[in-house]
Amino acid sequence: MNCKHPVWISLGLVIAFCGCSETTPQQITQESSETSSPAQIESQNVANSDVALSESSSSQIASSPAITSNEVAQAEESQATNGSDGETSEQNPKKPLATPLDRLKRISQLRSAPLDRVVQPGTTQSEDEKVVILTPEQVVVERERRAREVVALAQPVIVETHRDPEQIKVLNSAVDALSDARLHLAIAGDLEQAELLKSDAETFFQYDPKSFAAIETASRVLQYTQTQAQQNAIDDEQWIIAYAQQAKLFAARFPQESNRGAIHLMSAGRLCDHNGLQALALSCLSVIEVEFAETPYASQVAGMMRRLRLQGQKLEEFGGSTLDGQHLNIQEFQGAPVLVVFWASNSEEFQKDIPLIDSAQQRLDGRFQVVGVNMDREDLSARRFVEFTNLDWRNVFFSDRNKRGTNNPVAHYYGVTQIPSYWLLDSNGVVVTTRTNLNQLERSVRSLLQTPPGSEVSLSAPGQK
Structure with a gap:
């Protein structure tokens, strides 16, 4: 062994x-x-x-x-x-x-x-003690x-x-x-x-x-x-x-x-x-x-x-105001798989992930939807980012400054602090995974589209146990 x-x-x-x-x-x-x-x-x-x-x-x-x-x-x-x-x-x-x-x-x-x-100590009786400053290696x-x-x-x-x-x-x-x-x-x-x-x-x-x-x-x-x-x-x-x-x-x-x-x-x-x-x-x-x-x-x-108990459960408590001043409720998106994205404009990892999401949407002809939860502190930062990157999905964002960042009510309710995070829901609004592997997004969505209603599907990302 x-x-x-x-x-x-x-x-x-x-x-x-x-x-x-x-x-x-x-x-x-x-x-x-x-x-x-x-x-x-x-x-x-x-x-x-x-x-x-x-x-x-x-x-x-x-x-x-x-x-x-x-x-x-x-x-x-x-x-x-x-x-x-x-x-x-x-x-x-x-x-x-x-x-x-x-x-x-x-x-x-x-x-x-x-x-x-x-x-x-001194080398002789008449010599005083002396302080020696150590190098980092000597400190160890x-x-x-x-x-x-x-x-x-x-x-x-x-x-x-x-x-x-x-x-x-x-x-x-x-x-x-x-x-x-x-x-x-x-x-x-x-x-x-x-x-x-x-x-x-x-x-x-x-x-x-x-x-x-x-x-x-x-x-x-x-x-x-x-x-x-x-x-x-x-x-x-x-x-x-x-x-x-x-x-x-x-x-x-x-x-x-x-x-x-x-x-x-x-x-x-x-x-x-x-x-x-x-x-x-x-x-x-x-x-x-x-x-x-x-x-x-x-x-x-x-x-x-x-959040840890969400897998296999229908997502019910999810919604709020949006960047465009409207209101969003997750129930509106039933009928097609949904990718939920928790993001912030200063996340380099999220910026690198956007092409993966766009590619999957194009290859699947938009047969799944994307819902964002923005966790920026400043609305101007979020709006500029959306405009610059042409994000075309709706994003939960609260005008109240006390409900921004990690205090975003949706993120706070589910204890989301890791940015970006990706959840995948089936067409009935049931959470398939809260750790979606974007490299497998297209295959995961195709699997959901081919799954009969009511069937159990597990598409956990590698490492999810």
Whole structure:
């Protein structure tokens, strides 16, 4: 089996995303929850060390946020007052970072220091330190070096503090730093760190699904798949699928994280929609519709949900004023196939598409109609464009400036933000597809003209699923 995504091979959660097997979202959730049992976690690597989270400490993590740098300083002061040797690693650079607070302080310094410069000590005792400004290439190297140092520092903090309920804030800080460092390294291409990040997330989730550690590490896994999906959307849709499944899993596992969960579901849904994965987009947004119905996110995705459910349905809610001051209703066009065009005068892609539409109309002797929905902000821009390009179809356009652009009531009602967009209706006004491939427009219309009334036809564009 040759898989292009080796980082995910051993991760039961997303193995299906690499095309290696057919797995439903429900199966993925089950596989993920079965990855590690509490007994297995005792002997499993957590943060790449032999760490076993005690139930007494994990139950408190959710209500104990990470420790701040000010608290680190206060704790060090208290430590010195209460009988420590009074000598810190900062005062004596040769002294090892002996305590969790020492390591957290060093981690804080690494994460807060500017990345574009480093301080170098003088070559002699009398020579002052000097600041060296790094080149962009050196910044990349320095970022990776710091991340690896954070990983090395955070792991022993987790080992030393995970069983002590009084050290919950220290533990949370170490988990936050570790997962953030692993995320940066994974995005930079370190596949081992990506696997370890996922392993850490599973371990913390098994002990306490509501803990800070479980939520934050899972969030970093979600961020990793999101980044990969956005960077590889054109060349590899498997990362988009992985991100969508991770977003749904995060929402299912952490319902208390409604804001974070809904935002990622929206992001994944839009990415899927933009790349033609409409069924998967609908499944992401449906979670918001059901699980977050009382939040503002539900209303934000309502339009997109209507559009994604249009295929096979008769288009009813469609009409409005036009550029020529008349009124248009989609019912007027029944009796012949209709191409609905959402366009704007500044869209270069639409300008290139016009000859394809004109050619199909000429070859079919006008046996299908075209209806436009203009999304310009200025009516003058739309009118000049229509005149310049000789567009002879009617266009929905509202004189009210508050109903223009993406606020066009038709576009807003169906959540249309991608310009241009092309819908194809049959002669009965039933939506055949909302992703029409204009290169196949003539063939698609001919197919509709030869289809008996009432028959089902699917002319989805390539990639629509």
